[in-house]
Amino acid sequence: MPVQFKPSDIVRQLSEHVIGQDEAKRTLAVAIYAHFRRMANTAADSVELTKSNILLIGPTGSGKTLLCETLARILDVPFVTADATSLAQTQFVGDEIEAILHRLLDRAEGDLARAQRGIVFVDEVDKLKAVSGESRASSGESVQHALLKIMEGAPVRLKDGRHIDTTHILFICGGAFVGLDRILTKTHTFGFIATSGGDDQKILERLNARVKPTDLLEFGLIPEFAGRLPIVTRLHDLTLDMLIRIMTEPKNAIAKQFAAMLQAEGVELRIDAAVYRQIAELAIEYKAGARSLRGIFEEMMTDVLYTVPDHPEIRRVVIRSLFEAPQLLAVRPTPGS
Numbered sequence: 001m002p003v004q005f006k007p008s009d010i011v012r013q014l015s016e017h018v019i020g021q022d023e024a025k026r027t028l029a030v031a032i033y034a035h036f037r038r039m040a041n042t043a044a045d046s047v048e049l050t051k052s053n054i055l056l057i058g059p060t061g062s063g064k065t066l067l068c069e070t071l072a073r074i075l076d077v078p079f080v081t082a083d084a085t086s087l088a089q090t091q092f093v094g095d096e097i098e099a100i101l102h103r104l105l106d107r108a109e110g111d112l113a114r115a116q117r118g119i120v121f122v123d124e125v126d127k128l129k130a131v132s133g134e135s136r137a138s139s140g141e142s143v144q145h146a147l148l149k150i151m152e153g154a155p156v157r158l159k160d161g162r163h164i165d166t167t168h169i170l171f172i173c174g175g176a177f178v179g180l181d182r183i184l185t186k187t188h189t190f191g192f193i194a195t196s197g198g199d200d201q202k203i204l205e206r207l208n209a210r211v212k213p214t215d216l217l218e219f220g221l222i223p224e225f226a227g228r229l230p231i232v233t234r235l236h237d238l239t240l241d242m243l244i245r246i247m248t249e250p251k252n253a254i255a256k257q258f259a260a261m262l263q264a265e266g267v268e269l270r271i272d273a274a275v276y277r278q279i280a281e282l283a284i285e286y287k288a289g290a291r292s293l294r295g296i297f298e299e300m301m302t303d304v305l306y307t308v309p310d311h312p313e314i315r316r317v318v319i320r321s322l323f324e325a326p327q328l329l330a331v332r333p334t335p336g337s
């Protein structure tokens with residue numbers, strides 16, 4: 001197993017796909033490193049190292065799912081995502097959880113041993129917060145209890161009669177936790193630090209951004225569930241600059257994808273820097289993080305992709321502004337040809 005991955009290797013590889021979010025990358029990388037060490041050690045060591053599942057807190061579209069997906073690919077372990085909200089809507093939580101583990105087994109192509117070292121990402125766990133007065137059966141709280149069992153490492157019986165051991169399955173939970181910041185500022189005692197200078201302000205922000213288990217309880221997670229998520233890290237709102245980089249830098253960045261598509265038609269795509277900025281500004285207005293970039297980008301490209309295949313003489317597409325029609329440039333026919 002990939003104990004050979006040092007945390008710095010993991011961060012470097014994550015950075016090929018995920019822009020920014022350095023704090024989350026480092027925390028994840030260290031947690032993963034420890035997780036694989038733990039698995040390698042269990043047989044030999046007398047010290048029982050318990051599993052540390054991870055909680056990723058961050059706004060929508062900031063890269064939580066992307067981080068987990070990329071991580072699973074780097075580690076070459078099976079990976080599935082589950083949505084806590086839909087777990088809370090079902091009558092049969094146990095069946096749903098079994099189905100999640102079954103999907104993990106499918107991803108491992110039926111290899112049980114491989115599935116038992118996979119990663120499960122449970123998104124939107126913040127929607128499971130306990131609400132007083134809600135009936136236990138359908139409440140988020142009961143889903144927390146159900147998830148707790150597999151996060152603790154209980155074996156689960158699958159429909160085909162096999163048992164899947166969840167001891168080494170790593171659970172990463174995610175959520176936006178809207179309102180958590182209010183709890184943090186209320187419960188932290190760092191507020192009195194002088195905040196005159198910019199550096200002080202930064203330190204203060206960092207201290208105040210630390211999430212304590214008690215903050216999660218106040219938010220509405222049950223103590224046992226919060227206790228099973230000892231590693232908490234945060235993703236931050238993406239800045240304009242990061243949004244621009246997301247469109248152009250990652251290995252499968254959207255600009256590279258469209259450039260490759262046009263290149264297949266023998267057409268060169270040139271997009272001015274100003275255009276990326278306009279798209280990023282619009283995405284910030286939409287408040288869905290990097291999620292709206294693709295939609296805006298595709299809209300901009302629709303006419304181009306419609307027109308180009310009909311006009312083999314087009315050799316270059318130049319886009320100078322999001323709000324101006326792209327220029328489709330043909331090569332001048334050489335006389336006599």
Ligand SMILES: Nc1ncnc2c1ncn2[C@@H]1O[C@H](COP(=O)(O)OP(=O)(O)O)[C@@H](O)[C@H]1O
Nearest residue numbers: 017018019060061062063064065066246290291
């Ligand atoms: N930090 C990031 N770096 C690169 N791409 C990102 C980043 N954050 C979001 N994206 C892009 O936005 C889309 C939505 O991100 P996702 O990871 O699903 O967000 P969420 O935090 O809501 O899980 C992804 O498909 C990805 O292309």
Ligand SMILES: [Mg+2]
Nearest residue numbers: 064065066123
């Ligand atoms: Mg997500």
